[in-house]
Amino acid sequence: MFYSKEEFKENFVKLLEQQEQPASPKTAYSILAGMVREFVQRDWDETTYLYQEEQRKQLYYFSIEFLIGRMLGQNLVNLSLYEMVSEGLDELGYSLAELEEQEPEPGLGNGGLGRLAACFMDSIASLQMPGHGCGIRYKGGLFSQGLSDGFQTEQPTDWINDSVGWDTRREDLALYIPFFGKLQVSEEGPFKPEHKDAKWVKAVPYDMPIVGAYGNTVNTLRLWQAELPEQQLLPDGDIDAYQQQVETISDRLYPDDSTDEGKLLRLKQQYFLCSASLQTIVKNRDFPITVLAKHVAIQINDTHPALAIPELMRILLDEEGMPWEEAWGITTHTISYTNHTILEEAMEKWSSRMLEQLLPRVYMIIQEIDRRFKEKCHQENLEPEALKKLAIIDDGMVKMATLAVVGSYKVNGVAKLHTDILKMREMKELNEHFPHKFHNKTNGITHRRWLMKANPELSDLISSAIGDEWKQDTMKLHKLNEFTQDSVFLGDFKAVKQQKKNQLADYLLDQQTVTIDPESIYDMHIKRFHGYKRQLMNILHIQMLYNRIKEDASYRPHPRTFFFAGKAAKSYQFAKQVIKLINTIAEQINTDPVARHHLHVVFVEDYSVSRAEKMFPAADISEQISTASKEASGTGNMKFMMNGAITLGTFDGATVEIIEQTGEDNAFIFGLSAQQVMQFEKEKTYHAREFIEKDHEISRMVSELLSGSLSKGPENIDFIRRQLIDENDPFFVLKDIQHYARTHNRALAEYEDNLAWQEMSVVNIAQSGIFSSDRTIRQYSDEVWGLEKVHSK
Ligand code: 26M
Numbered sequence: 001m002f003y004s005k006e007e008f009k010e011n012f013v014k015l016l017e018q019q020e021q022p023a024s025p026k027t028a029y030s031i032l033a034g035m036v037r038e039f040v041q042r043d044w045d046e047t048t049y050l051y052q053e054e055q056r057k058q059l060y061y062f063s064i065e066f067l068i069g070r071m072l073g074q075n076l077v078n079l080s081l082y083e084m085v086s087e088g089l090d091e092l093g094y095s096l097a098e099l100e101e102q103e104p105e106p107g108l109g110n111g112g113l114g115r116l117a118a119c120f121m122d123s124i125a126s127l128q129m130p131g132h133g134c135g136i137r138y139k140g141g142l143f144s145q146g147l148s149d150g151f152q153t154e155q156p157t158d159w160i161n162d163s164v165g166w167d168t169r170r171e172d173l174a175l176y177i178p179f180f181g182k183l184q185v186s187e188e189g190p191f192k193p194e195h196k197d198a199k200w201v202k203a204v205p206y207d208m209p210i211v212g213a214y215g216n217t218v219n220t221l222r223l224w225q226a227e228l229p230e231q232q233l234l235p236d237g238d239i240d241a242y243q244q245q246v247e248t249i250s251d252r253l254y255p256d257d258s259t260d261e262g263k264l265l266r267l268k269q270q271y272f273l274c275s276a277s278l279q280t281i282v283k284n285r286d287f288p289i290t291v292l293a294k295h296v297a298i299q300i301n302d303t304h305p306a307l308a309i310p311e312l313m314r315i316l317l318d319e320e321g322m323p324w325e326e327a328w329g330i331t332t333h334t335i336s337y338t339n340h341t342i343l344e345e346a347m348e349k350w351s352s353r354m355l356e357q358l359l360p361r362v363y364m365i366i367q368e369i370d371r372r373f374k375e376k377c378h379q380e381n382l383e384p385e386a387l388k389k390l391a392i393i394d395d396g397m398v399k400m401a402t403l404a405v406v407g408s409y410k411v412n413g414v415a416k417l418h419t420d421i422l423k424m425r426e427m428k429e430l431n432e433h434f435p436h437k438f439h440n441k442t443n444g445i446t447h448r449r450w451l452m453k454a455n456p457e458l459s460d461l462i463s464s465a466i467g468d469e470w471k472q473d474t475m476k477l478h479k480l481n482e483f484t485q486d487s488v489f490l491g492d493f494k495a496v497k498q499q500k501k502n503q504l505a506d507y508l509l510d511q512q513t514v515t516i517d518p519e520s521i522y523d524m525h526i527k528r529f530h531g532y533k534r535q536l537m538n539i540l541h542i543q544m545l546y547n548r549i550k551e552d553a554s555y556r557p558h559p560r561t562f563f564f565a566g567k568a569a570k571s572y573q574f575a576k577q578v579i580k581l582i583n584t585i586a587e588q589i590n591t592d593p594v595a596r597h598h599l600h601v602v603f604v605e606d607y608s609v610s611r612a613e614k615m616f617p618a619a620d621i622s623e624q625i626s627t628a629s630k631e632a633s634g635t636g637n638m639k640f641m642m643n644g645a646i647t648l649g650t651f652d653g654a655t656v657e658i659i660e661q662t663g664e665d666n667a668f669i670f671g672l673s674a675q676q677v678m679q680f681e682k683e684k685t686y687h688a689r690e691f692i693e694k695d696h697e698i699s700r701m702v703s704e705l706l707s708g709s710l711s712k713g714p715e716n717i718d719f720i721r722r723q724l725i726d727e728n729d730p731f732f733v734l735k736d737i738q739h740y741a742r743t744h745n746r747a748l749a750e751y752e753d754n755l756a757w758q759e760m761s762v763v764n765i766a767q768s769g770i771f772s773s774d775r776t777i778r779q780y781s782d783e784v785w786g787l788e789k790v791h792s793k
Helices: 005-017 025-054 072-078 082-091 096-100 112-126 239-250 263-283 289-295 308-319 324-334 352-358 360-378 384-390 400-406 416-426 428-433 447-453 456-466 474-483 487-512 535-551 573-590 609-618 636-642 655-662 674-683 688-694 696-707 714-726 733-752 754-766 773-785
Strands: 058-062 131-136 144-148 151-155 175-179 182-184 194-196 199-211 218-227 296-301 335-338 349-351 397-399 411-413 438-440 521-526 560-565 599-604 621-624 646-649
Touching: 005 025, 005 082, 025 072, 025 096, 025 199, 025 218, 058 112, 058 263, 072 082, 072 096, 072 112, 072 199, 072 447, 082 096, 112 131, 112 199, 112 218, 112 296, 112 447, 112 773, 131 263, 151 573, 175 263, 182 360, 199 239, 199 263, 218 239, 218 263, 239 263, 263 308, 263 352, 289 296, 289 324, 296 308, 296 324, 296 773, 308 324, 308 335, 308 360, 308 400, 324 335, 349 352, 352 360, 352 397, 360 384, 360 400, 384 428, 397 400, 400 428, 411 416, 416 428, 416 438, 416 655, 416 674, 447 456, 447 609, 447 636, 456 474, 456 487, 474 754, 474 773, 487 599, 487 609, 487 754, 521 609, 535 560, 535 573, 535 599, 535 696, 535 733, 560 609, 573 599, 573 714, 609 636, 621 636, 636 646, 636 655, 636 754, 646 655, 646 733, 646 754, 655 754, 688 696, 688 714, 688 733, 696 714, 696 733, 733 754
Parallel strands: 058 131, 058 296, 131 218, 296 335, 335 411, 411 438, 521 560, 521 621, 560 599, 621 646
Antiparallel strands: 144 151, 175 199, 182 194, 199 218, 349 397
C-alpha cells in the first residue's frame, strides 16, 4: 500500500486519475480516507484473529455515547504516517489539513462522558489491549449550534449522509431485540416465562476500526443501528408506520436535558444497546458460559447501560437455563460501573410501570434482584432511612445507580474528590454495605489527539528537548522540569504558543469574521453550558471589568480575549439565557471605543471535537470555575494543562489533582471549597441578597443585569433572575465572584512577567503526564478488568 512517500504518491495519483478532473478537496479526502481504511484492514483482521486464537480476556465498554471526532488525521498520527502523507500531498499540490476539514464529524456524544469513552478506546488500542466499544449508530449526532441575534439555534446534523464511512456494515452479525408484549408462565413444569406478542427490532452492527499507536493493534468500536426485521418477525398492520417507529431508536442522540419528554425512546435506546451487545458476546463466545467472567469484562459508562445487569441475568436464566445464584454470581463478576455525576437531577430513575410495559421480563428480574437485596439488608438492623436509600425499587421508580452498584463487582468515581463525595454522601449506605466495591479512577485524555495531533509544534519542541519517549510514556514529560529555567527553551515555548494563537485567530477570522488580537491574553471557558459550570460568573465578572474601565481612567489592563464555547441543551432555558447574555455583553464591549482595546469577548459557535483541537493549544488561561463539589472530574482541564495553559479555577473534580501536580504556585485558585459548599447547603446559611446589598460593585452589576439592559430586555434573563434571586444563587456565583476577580488580577500581574508565566506553563506540561488516559486505562486494567497486553506480531 504505502510504506514510502513515493509509493503513497503513486497510489494516490492513480486513484485520483480515475476521478473527474480537477478533483475537489472532498474527492481527494475520500480517496485518502479510502486508502487509510484499506491500509488498516489487514491489522484489523489480524488483531481479530489473534483475539480468537489466544482466548484472552476481552473488555467491552458499553456507552450510550462515543464522541470520537474526526478519524483521518488521528489514524495517520497513530500509524506514524502523518508527516509522510502530509509532505507527499504538499508535493502534489494538496494540503492534508484542508482534506481533513472535509471529514464530517460524527457528534455521537454530548460532552465529557462521550469524549472520555473515545479517549479510552484510543488508549486501549495503543496499549495493545483487547477492548472494544459498544454503542449506538445515531443517524443524527448532537445538533449543530448557530447564533441568531445572540440566541442559540439548533440544527439537526446528518453525519452519515455525506460521510465517507469509516465503519462497515455487518449484516451477518445482525440480531433481534424484543420490546413490549406479555409474559406467559405455564402452570406445570419448571418456571419458564415466555415472551409473547413482542414487537421485534433488528439490530445491525456497524464496526469501526480503532487504530492503536506504536503497534498493530486495531480494535473494534461496534455501533448498533435499529432496522425493520424480516417478514416473520413483523407485526400485523401498517408496515411503513412500524418501520418508522423502529428506526427512531437509532435516529438521534439525546441531548443531555432533564425534561420528561420522549423518555420512553431513551429507555428503548438503552435496552437496544445492552441487549444487542450482550447477545453478541454470549453468542460468539468460544468458552463455556459458566466461565464468562474469566473471559469477559463489561464496563458500563454511567447508568445509561445499567440494563445490562438484568439483561445478562435474563440470558443466563432463560436462555442458558442457569439457577439464579449461579447467574447472579457470573453477572456480578462480569459487570462494573463508573459514575460520572453527583448532581441529584442527573441520577437516572425509571418508572416501574414504563419499564414493566416495555420490558416485562427484564422488569420481573429487576424486582427479584430488589427483593433479594432488600431481604439481605433487612438482616442488618438498619434504620428505615438507610433501607430506603438501599432500595432499588422505591416509590414506583427504579433507581438505576443503586441497581448498577448492586449488580457490579466494582464501582468508581472519576476523580479523587468525586469518589470521596460518592462514598461519604450520595452512596454512603451502599459503600457501607459493599466496602470493597468502591474505588477511584481519575479520568485521563489521550495525549495522541490532544497534544501530538492538536499541537504538533509543541510536540516537536518537547521532543527536541527531551527526546520522544514521552509519546509512549507520558510520565517522561517530567524531564521538562529541567528546562523551566532555560531561557532559550522558554523563548521557544513562547514562540510556539504565539504560533497557535495566530492560527486560531486566522481560523476564527475565516469562520466567524471576527478579528482577534493575537497579542492579547487568551482566556478560555469551553464546555457544555450548565449552571454549576458558572459561565454566568465569568460573564458577570467581565461586565464588572467593563464598568471599572468606564469608571476609572487609570485602569487600562493588558488586552484580554475571553473565549466562550459550548452548547446548551435545547430545553435548558437558563443556559440558553446565559448564552444570550454573553453575546449581548460581548456586543457592548467589543464596540466600545475604549473598552475594546482591553477586553474582547468571543463566542465560538458550534463547539465540537475538531474546534476544540484548534482551541486548547492556543489558550493562556484555562477557566475551571465550577462550584466546588459539583464537577465530577472535568477533562478539558487536562487538555489545557497538557498544552501549557494555566488553570484559573476552584478546588473541584480533577482540578484538585492538577494542582497537586503543579503546586499552588503554578495555578490560580479561588473560591469556596467543596467542604464549605456542602456545609452551606446543609445549614442553608448563605444568603445571596446580603452580597448584593453589601458590595457596591456587585450591587451595580446585578441591578444592570436585572434591569435587562445587559440582555436587551428583562425577558431575556428571567430564568437567570429566578436562579440568582428567587432560588438564592444555588451555585454561589455572587459569593465567589469577588475572590474570582482578585484572582484574575493576580493572573494578569503574573502575565506581565513573561519568563515567570512561561515557567509556569512548562511546569504544567511537565506535570501533565499522569493525566494521559493511558495511565487511567492501565489502572482499570490492573485493578478491574484484568486484561493482558497482546503482542500482535
Ligand atoms: C441523560 C438522560 C437523558 C439524556 C441524556 C442524559 C445524559 C447524557 C450525558 C446525562 C449525562 C451525560 O453526561 C454526563 C457527563 O458528561 N458527565 C461528565 O463526565 C465527565 C467524564 O467523566 C466528567 O469529566 C465531567 O465532570 C462530568 O460532568
